Amino acid sequence: MTLPLEVKQINKRFKDGETYIDVLQNIDFSIKKGEFVAIVGPSGSGKSTLLSIIGALLTTDDGDVLINGKTVKNLDEGQRSDVRLNDIGFIFQTAELLPYLHAEDQLDLVAKLNKMDKKQRKARAKALLTDVGLEKRRKHYPHQLSGGEKQRVAVARAFMNDPALILADEPTASLDESRSHEIVSLIKQEVKAKSKAAIMVTHDESLLTYCDRVFRMKDHHLIEDK
Amino acid sequence: MFHLAIKDMRFSKVKYGLIALILFLIASLVLVVSGLARGLSDQNIAMLVESEGTEFYVSADSENELDQSGFLIEDLLEEVPTEEGWQPLITHPVRFVHDGKEDEKLGATMIPVDTNSKLYPGVIEGEALTNDEDLTIIVDQTMQADGVELNDTLYDEETDLTFTVVGFTEDQTYRHTPVVYVSEAAFYAEEISPNRVANTVVIFEDNDALKASIDNVLSEGVWVDKTEVIDAVPGHSSEQMSLNMMIFFLIVISVFVLAAFFYIITIQKLKQFGILKAIGAKNQFLIGSTLMQVVILSLFSLALAVLFTYGVTFILPEGMPFDFNITTISLYSLSMFLVSILGALLSSRRIVKVDPQQAMGGAE
Ligand SMILES: Nc1ncnc2c1ncn2[C@@H]1O[C@H](COP(=O)(O)OP(=O)(O)OP(=O)(O)O)[C@@H](O)[C@H]1O
Ligand SMILES: [Mg+2]
Numbered sequence: 001m002t003l004p005l006e007v008k009q010i011n012k013r014f015k016d017g018e019t020y021i022d023v024l025q026n027i028d029f030s031i032k033k034g035e036f037v038a039i040v041g042p043s044g045s046g047k048s049t050l051l052s053i054i055g056a057l058l059t060t061d062d063g064d065v066l067i068n069g070k071t072v073k074n075l076d077e078g079q080r081s082d083v084r085l086n087d088i089g090f091i092f093q094t095a096e097l098l099p100y101l102h103a104e105d106q107l108d109l110v111a112k113l114n115k116m117d118k119k120q121r122k123a124r125a126k127a128l129l130t131d132v133g134l135e136k137r138r139k140h141y142p143h144q145l146s147g148g149e150k151q152r153v154a155v156a157r158a159f160m161n162d163p164a165l166i167l168a169d170e171p172t173a174s175l176d177e178s179r180s181h182e183i184v185s186l187i188k189q190e191v192k193a194k195s196k197a198a199i200m201v202t203h204d205e206s207l208l209t210y211c212d213r214v215f216r217m218k219d220h221h222l223i224e225d226k
Numbered sequence: 227m228f229h230l231a232i233k234d235m236r237f238s239k240v241k242y243g244l245i246a247l248i249l250f251l252i253a254s255l256v257l258v259v260s261g262l263a264r265g266l267s268d269q270n271i272a273m274l275v276e277s278e279g280t281e282f283y284v285s286a287d288s289e290n291e292l293d294q295s296g297f298l299i300e301d302l303l304e305e306v307p308t309e310e311g312w313q314p315l316i317t318h319p320v321r322f323v324h325d326g327k328e329d330e331k332l333g334a335t336m337i338p339v340d341t342n343s344k345l346y347p348g349v350i351e352g353e354a355l356t357n358d359e360d361l362t363i364i365v366d367q368t369m370q371a372d373g374v375e376l377n378d379t380l381y382d383e384e385t386d387l388t389f390t391v392v393g394f395t396e397d398q399t400y401r402h403t404p405v406v407y408v409s410e411a412a413f414y415a416e417e418i419s420p421n422r423v424a425n426t427v428v429i430f431e432d433n434d435a436l437k438a439s440i441d442n443v444l445s446e447g448v449w450v451d452k453t454e455v456i457d458a459v460p461g462h463s464s465e466q467m468s469l470n471m472m473i474f475f476l477i478v479i480s481v482f483v484l485a486a487f488f489y490i491i492t493i494q495k496l497k498q499f500g501i502l503k504a505i506g507a508k509n510q511f512l513i514g515s516t517l518m519q520v521v522i523l524s525l526f527s528l529a530l531a532v533l534f535t536y537g538v539t540f541i542l543p544e545g546m547p548f549d550f551n552i553t554t555i556s557l558y559s560l561s562m563f564l565v566s567i568l569g570a571l572l573s574s575r576r577i578v579k580v581d582p583q584q585a586m587g588g589a590e
Pocket of ligand 2: 047048049
């Protein structure tokens with residue numbers, strides 16, 4: 001059985017003037033279907049960098065990333081864009097919705113980019129918005145939604161194209177404590193229900209109870225809590 | 227792509243409305259100014275443009291300028307009858323007193339004409355000219371703006387003759403004056419010109435034999451075609467040039483204004499483009515949506531500007547020359563359209579350069 005995500009011996013360094021700074025060293029792990037994984041670590045330790053490499057937004061110096069068994073290495077820009085569209089669902093720090101689309105159209109857009117037919121798009125958007133508790137807010141624009149509601153739309157959008165992998169970089173950074181717990185339990189609920197693999201980067205240790213496994217970034221390495 | 231473009235514009239009505247307004251104003255300026263300038267320049271040459279004459283025999287040293295060219299044509303009339311396909315053309319400047327207003331003389335160009343010839347333009351109002359020796363005239367309708375009506379009389383001090391206006395014709399202006407047609411018979415009977423003269427000899431189709439026989443009799447002239455004669459009308463070339471310069475600069479200015487506007491809009495949306503790229507949208511799609519907006523905006527604004535320009539022709543005071551010409555309107559509209567597309571394309575480079583990684587927290 002192919003794993004949704006395999007990360008193999010990744011190294012990443014950034015050029016800083018004359019010198020190089022190592023950010024990631026020998027990162028190596030994999031995730032199974034239905035697993036919800038957390039990554040924690042101090043600021044500047046390379047969590048976003050790692051998530052960007054896994055999400056085909058950034059290339060790695062060495063090693064490889066396999067999503068659903070397919071390598072992301074050596075893909076051109078358009079192919080990486082297709083990987084992000086088809087195989088990965090992103091949830092960002094803030095919801096990052098388009099101001100001029102109502103909730104249902106936010107979901108419709110990504111499915112349309114993926115050439116899903118109209119009937120299916122409508123049905124999926126409706127079902128997902130119901131899952132995240134926004135069936136009554138389907139026609140609301142971002143400026144008519146609360147911060148928590150916007151992030152729920154973003155969660156629903158991440159699942160819209162039925163991706164193998166969900167990547168969430170501090171998805172609760174802009175929310176208060178009880179909203180944070182709501183959103184993370186929502187992500188967990190969807191990950192389990194749809195049997196996806198998910199990685200969440202967070203600074204909030206209290207959210208780790210929702211996760212199946214916890215990794216810590218320490219001195220450029222990723223170490224799993226046992 | 228189309229729906230996204232429309233939804234964005236519907237959401238930010240004011241922003242896009244302002245751009246549409248600017249586009250509309252610039253386009254209207256281009257169209258109205260060119261209409262006025264062209265109308266004005268038409269007053270200089272319309273009589274020649276409308277003429278059925280194809281080739282003109284002019285004095286060799288006249289530099290194709292009709293007023294500098296002249297022939298005695300008594301011999302020609304005897305040796306080559308006009309039935310063979312030629313006509314003499316005389317432009318005779320006159321200044322009429324109308325309605326007793328001595329100090330407001332009306333300048334005009336008098337042209338004697340055989341009403342059976344191709345030089346006779348016909349009337350759009352009133353009665354046709356007859357080939358007798360009556361002192362009747364038909365005048366260009368622009369004279370109506372000066373208060374000239376049917377059956378009015380116009381007095382020429384120089385010849386002490388009084389003419390009666392029996393009809394109006396259109397598009398007959400020359401050197402910024404209306405053309406007045408009088409019958410050839412009357413013109414010579416009153417000895418307005420003592421001899422049979424002509425500024426030029428006109429033929430109506432290319433006929434080498436005829437050209438050769440006319441050249442034989444008159445000599446010291448050359449055959450030139452209509453465009454050469456029009457280009458030589460004093461003022462015409464410089465008017466055309468200043469008109470074209472004006473339009474050229476207006477269009478150059480609009481490139482900059484539109485490019486700046488589209489650039490600002492694109493810059494404002496760079497973050498959105500980054501997010502869209504991160505979740506899988508391609509450059510092609512993003513540039514496509516942006517261009518779609520520009521196409522919709524320009525088509526809308528240009529259509530309004532054309533309608534506006536058409537409306538302007540109705541509210542302009544009578545006698546104000548304005549040329550609402552479909553060919554030039556479409557030409558300028560098309561250039562404005564291309565200019566806005568170009569302006570939008572300039573900012574698409576910024577879309578391509580957006581790094582989708584900026585969507586991920588921490589990189590900014
Ligand atoms: N494009 C880049 N060029 C140079 N250095 C970079 C670049 N991107 C990130 N870095 C550096 O790499 C390190 C890791 O950055 P990263 O954003 O991955 O940290 P993080 O763990 O997500 O931090 P935070 O918790 O604050 O979000 C930082 O020291 C950062 O300065
Ligand atoms: Mg980060």
